[in-house]
Amino acid sequence: MSLFDILGQKRVAEMLSKGLKNRRIAHAYVFAGSKGVGKSKMALEFAKALNCHTNTHDACDTCKSCTRIAHYNHQDVKWVKPDGYTIKIEQIRQLQKDSHYKSTESNYRVYIIEHAETMTQQAANSLLKFLEEPQSPTVVILLTENAHQLLSTIRSRCQMIHFSHIDPYHMVETLTIKGYEERDVLLAAHLTEDIDEVQALLESEQFANMRALVIKWSEDIESHHMQALYTIDEKILKNDYIKEYLPRFIDLLLLWYHDIFHMKWEKTEAIVYKGYEQVLNKQALYVADDELIRRIEEILHVKKQIAAYVNPQLALEQLVLSLWEG
Numbered sequence: 591m592s593l594f595d596i597l598g599q600k601r602v603a604e605m606l607s608k609g610l611k612n613r614r615i616a617h618a619y620v621f622a623g624s625k626g627v628g629k630s631k632m633a634l635e636f637a638k639a640l641n642c643h644t645n646t647h648d649a650c651d652t653c654k655s656c657t658r659i660a661h662y663n664h665q666d667v668k669w670v671k672p673d674g675y676t677i678k679i680e681q682i683r684q685l686q687k688d689s690h691y692k693s694t695e696s697n698y699r700v701y702i703i704e705h706a707e708t709m710t711q712q713a714a715n716s717l718l719k720f721l722e723e724p725q726s727p728t729v730v731i732l733l734t735e736n737a738h739q740l741l742s743t744i745r746s747r748c749q750m751i752h753f754s755h756i757d758p759y760h761m762v763e764t765l766t767i768k769g770y771e772e773r774d775v776l777l778a779a780h781l782t783e784d785i786d787e788v789q790a791l792l793e794s795e796q797f798a799n800m801r802a803l804v805i806k807w808s809e810d811i812e813s814h815h816m817q818a819l820y821t822i823d824e825k826i827l828k829n830d831y832i833k834e835y836l837p838r839f840i841d842l843l844l845l846w847y848h849d850i851f852h853m854k855w856e857k858t859e860a861i862v863y864k865g866y867e868q869v870l871n872k873q874a875l876y877v878a879d880d881e882l883i884r885r886i887e888e889i890l891h892v893k894k895q896i897a898a899y900v901n902p903q904l905a906l907e908q909l910v911l912s913l914w915e916g
């Protein structure tokens with residue numbers, strides 16, 4: 591892989607590559623962006639590029655250094671992950687200790703701190719000290735989904751790099767080349783920005799099952815069929831996979847109702863359930879705009895409840911009943 595192989599992050603790759611070319615490397619970076627947009631992949635490629643034996647502004651991917659880093663087997667490239675829920679001061683101290691040893695095989699020591707916002711106050715202060723007295727040549731890369739949760743004193747010592755959201759259509763383009771069905775990719779890409787996760791969904795039978803169940807359930811709900819209530823116990827919660835990924839199941843339902851909206855407003859190009867236009871159209875005929883908005887709000891409410899560990903059976907039953915009220 592190279593910096594430019596990270597899906598949808600060409601702008602970031604160009605920025606980093608330019609810095610390498612002009613030898614303007616910051617002591618510390620914050621890679622900020624949502625889950626799955628490629629922050630850690632980019633950090634890995636950047637670590638390779640910084641230490642590549644043959645290339646000056648990207649990773650060659652074949653030299654000894656690139657290979658070792660790719661296998662997480664390079665003595666000067668260290669990854670720090672939360673130990674439990676937080677990154678502890680001992681973990682940062684270990685980095686400081688490491689940085690005193692003379693590096694033998696590389697241009698730059700690279701420390702990549704994942705979920706950097708989970709650093710404890712002491713860990714953050716310790717890192718701050720480390721950043722204030724840079725042991726050149728060291729590069730620290732902080733990865734975070736919530737840059738605002740980092741100490742402002744840390745942020746101000748780092749070069750901020752904001753990662754872009756991944757355009758689902760970009761994902762479609764990439765994955766259809768690999769032989770996946772366009773409509774499957776489109777739907778999965780609306781559930782996660784992580785291309786590996788999208789691919790895993792497409793490979794799993796459960797994703798297709800989940801989609802079919804969402805559509806059938808919506809039909810039962812919209813026709814006020816009692817089966818809509820039975821389905822919760824018999825199909826949704828009895829399926830271990832759906833039970834585990836219930837928020838995703840709810841997201842699929844949410845996308846379905848958004849599509850009813852797209853259908854009503856004749857924005858068919860925005861539909862993500864491609865191939866189900868007939869079913870969508872049928873449901874769109876019987877529901878008024880304001881009622882549709884209310885339904886979407888009810889589903890969003892259940893999503894919050896599930897996230898707050900409300901009993902799923904109760905929450906889903908309540909959802910069906912409240913959808914029937916309209």
Ligand SMILES: [Zn+2]
Nearest residue numbers: 642650653656
């Ligand atoms: Zn290389």
